[in-house]
Amino acid sequence: MVSMAWNDKTIRWAIIGFALLAAAGWLLPTWILNNVMFGLARGLAVLGLLVLWRTGLVSFGHALYFGLGAYAVALLEKYGGVTDVFLKFGAAIIVAGVFGFLLGFVLRNYRAIFFAMLSLAFSMVLYGVLVKMEVLGSTDGFSVTQNTILGWKPDGKYPLFCFIVLTCVIALSAVQLYLKSALGHLTTAIRDNELRVEYLGYSVARAIHVKYLASACLAGAAGGAMAMALGQVDPDSMVNWTVSGELVFITIMSGAGSVVAPFIGAIVFEFIRTYAFELAPQAWQLIVGGTLLAIIFFLPGGIWSLLEKPWAKGEADNG
């Protein structure tokens, strides 16, 4: 398995790149470290959306899992006193996974706009519950401030940064291997022609369910990582429909060409937002919205399409 992963060019380069990033993190100013960390965390959710998107499905409700992951971390710390990063992160994935598994039974039968709308509805149900329940923090949410790693309480964010980088590498490699497998090729196959997949003898619903579950877990992981990196969860920043919209936005901005693209796109997004907010505190939405339109019109393949050519060239050179 490990050798199979290493033999994959994308994974190999991603591991090298992320290792360099982790090393660079030691030297980076904290604000850059933070923004990269937020980008990586969000990138996990975008990776999940990419898996769905390759199947032709777009969820306008993945903030549901992002939020579940984030709130799992926050509630576990608040009411359970758990501070360990591994435990909190695990809980985020499990909670999102359980919900993804259950809702998957419903959503796997939906396509196109209906899939998008039902996802949206589910996420807004969670939003409605969170906003109105005082025990769940209502609109205030909670702080997440205690991060320990196996009993060690690190000073500063660097260890958490490394943890998130490691998570991203693992997630990215797993998704890459999955996409290269026959099961992963089904992703495109289902988008192309569901009828044929059924006639070949594979249950499209089951295949979509698996993908949905995977993307839910990734979004949950993203929410958990975000909660720990940011130190705060609240419904408007984690669960509202605008968050789902942002995730889809980053997916389009990144491009579906590679499993690396979501992370690049999400980091770019984080910096665009930071600078927009700094340069134009009263018009930052205008800059973000303008970027979105510009990408749709002038860069339909996303940021990845800019990198794809040199990448493909390198591939050819390597034989």
Add this chain to the structure above:
Amino acid sequence: MSSNLFKLVGRTVLAGGALAAMVATGPAIAKDTINVGIASFLTGPAAGPFGVPGRNGAELVIDAINAGTLPAPYAKAGFAGAKMNPIFVDESGGNAKQVGEYRNLVEKRGVDAVLGYISSGTCMAITPVAEELKKLTVLSVCGTPRVFEESNRTYVFRTQAHAVGDSIAAARYVLDKFKDQKGYTGINQNYAWGQDSYKFFDITMKKLAADTKASDNPQFPKIFAGQYGTEISTLSLDPAKLVHTSFWGGDIEAFVLQALVRGFFKDKQVISSVGGSAVDSLGKKFPDGVVMGTRGEYGLLVRNKDEPLNKWFVNEYKKRYNAYPLGPSYQYASSVLAYKIAMDAAAEKAGGFPTQDQTMAALKGLSWQSFGGKVSLSLADGHQAVHPVGYGITKWDKDKKEPSVSDVKFYAPGCIYAPAGQKSADWLAAGMPGAKC
């Protein structure tokens, strides 16, 4: 690239060395300018009635301090001699965004301090981050007592008294003025500020007038919901006469407009703890007879107070922004002033430009004459301010064509805040022992 990296490493090492050298007590290197982040709502529904007046109040006072034109005893120019370069940032967009932006202010833009914040939600969210980043942060407006009662803070101060006093004063005021009211209910926003405001009003009423009936259906709509038709119906059906609200910003304005047409204010006695902005923005549309608070000696309640600082503030503000200063204008101005006083005092004590620790030491427990009245950082180990809180009854002044208030009554801090070291909820539950009214 590699050479840049090298420079970066070099700089980090150098900075680390400098920091280590500075850890000793000596004064910091003198500065000509300091950068201070000032957060308030610049977009969204709270921008007009709260964020922008707050920002303006800060801007007015910062400019005056930079130029040295503030009246005595604050006429000395600058913050420990340095000019302040304010960086105004937007508070809207949710708590998580605010936390991210706070980090950017401190870590990217390298501010010397952060001032401001209106929403209790934002304050709760950024306080732990301020502690983590060890950055002096002075909260200006937000009210939830949880900021300091949940845990001890080192780097966070609040120059505004917390919400408990607003609620206790509201209860005391209505019990003083309106004896027989067949119970009370409330409409408050569903987050820290609204929940706390009503909770403490409720407990105080139960303690002070046990026979007054509490409604079993007080309303908690989402903040910035905008339409309250259904809620107004519910409140109308409730037999309670007193309606407590801590609505603020666009919400109080929308609520008043919608309730007004339905004759709500004829039937009910509304107590608004922080609706002052609506009194000005709605002008003669605002109903007479509403019990109105401004959370301190601010805005409407002190508009005609004959004190040099207050007169200067009201006149200069009016001249520059063509409007009366509102509560948030006072609250932001007060934070800026407190920061200046602390910087100056710390500079004097250290004999040079003060470090953050020295400024904080000077700020701790500070008492000062602010624009509306006296404020003391006497709670939470010198981090949380107290000051009198008052209420009055609104009345449109036909002759001057501007709003006015009558029957203004202020309650001294000793009457409405738990003594230092006690949690507000415990103190209230015990029946407010030792309250001096």
Add this chain to the structure above:
Amino acid sequence: MADTPILSVRDLNKSFSGIVAANNINVDVAPGEIVGIIGANGAGKTVFVNMITGYLKPSSGTIQFNGKDITGIEPRDATHEGVCRSFQISQVFMTMSVRENLLIALAIARESGTAMLLPVDHPDLTDECERLMAVYKIDQYADSTVSTLSQGIRKLLDIAMAVVANPKVLLLDEPTSGVSVEEKFGIMDIVMSALKEKGTAVLFVEHDMEIVERYVHRVLAFYQGEVICDAPPDEALLDPKVIEFVIGTDYHSGGAQTEAADA
């Protein structure tokens, strides 16, 4: 029809909101038998194929395969049982290459669940894939994206993908429709010779009577949802009802084929 039939259809009916699309159909197919299904547009040929392969549920009647009742099962279960089909309009994965199309089909056809987790370029799958492409003479297009290829190639791929699961009964829905006249016989030769060795029973829907005459053992003629003739081709093509309702008089008088390929 000496052997026990591999496929046995009894009293099959199907109606869509009042319109009868299949009326009391009874058919037996022996292992290895080649059956041509003919009929005008809307006669119920495709409905019949759709019911056998589980795409449509019959209103009544039974379908037995190898002695087992397979009435109304899901298409994928029909495939697992050994009943596969191709489509009138090729149902292939348009944005993928010919090789990828077949690799997916092969991976699914493997019974073991882990085959799906293997990378598609695993030799377990690729060897078989290369062999199939050679048999169906599509190997020269292995790396071309399907959407760039001609109808004829797509048809071949479509059929090759249906054969991957080693069906006992294969239903081909108009294997030569939309294909140029020159390609038609080429395609049928390739397919029929590939299937002959396997002993697969084949039912194919066809409009071209020359093809029917050349390849089939038996003809089923459909008209208004009914089987109006079930006989060997030489007999069936002379049946007056078949001539009147299906092939028209032009065919035997040597005129041009009246019925264009279905759109």
Add this chain to the structure above:
Amino acid sequence: MQLITTMLLDGLSYASYLFIVSVGLTIIFGVMKILNVAHGAFYAWGAYAAAYAIGLAADNDWPDWSGFVLIFVAAILVGIVLGTIIERLILRKMYHEEEVLIVLATFGIFLILEDVILLVFGVNPYFAYQPMALLGSVKMGGIIRDVYSLTLFGLAILVAFGCWYGLNRTKWGKLLSVVIFDREISLAMGINVQMVYLVTFILGATLGALGGAYIAPTISVAPGFGIDVIVLSFAVVVIGGMGSIPGALIGSLMVGILRAIAVHKFPEFELFVVFGVMAAVLMIRPEGLFAPEKARRI
């Protein structure tokens, strides 16, 4: 009994508001298959334009009733200007794209329009209470209600009737149903589909703006209040069936009345109710309660 009357009236008045806001969304979806997130921006722009105009009228001592005229003028102006710009400059170039991309593009448009409001109108709230004050109040079911909110009900009926009449009794409506049924066929028939799309989009935008303009007198018109409207009208439209006008009517009634019950009896469930119903309807009848019959394609 009093409670039931109150809940019913509150629910109906909220439902009327929802219907006016969401009917434009459903029309655009029905004809153009675009889920228009920018609808929230039309709503906000309508409210701003109306509030601005009414304020101006009040400053110039126009009679109070002029507000009612200005509401409609403002909505139509906003609809024509924004509708034309967006359809011509952006959407027209995108009809061949994936649904999702179009939705995202409208999301981008929404973000931009939100901030342009700030740049044009500033951050201070606008008030336009004159029309509401003019109509006064009336006692119904034991409590006082404002007449203005009750007129919402009339407006909703008017809009519903107008849509029904326009679609079923005019030549234009017949044209529209052809385009809805099949874009290719209508192109082949020589229908100017581009024109139909433009007019539809302007109509939808105008209705969205009308929702905002009509509600403006009752609220403080301040930045950022278009966001919640978007998902709310999505919910209404999905419940009724995307593209169906009777569906939008039923959806509004369901959401309006359920929400009123929730606010009166179970305030914690106010938001949950709306989206819970949306999810439930999607699960039971994905096409919505009143989806237009679709031709099945094999």
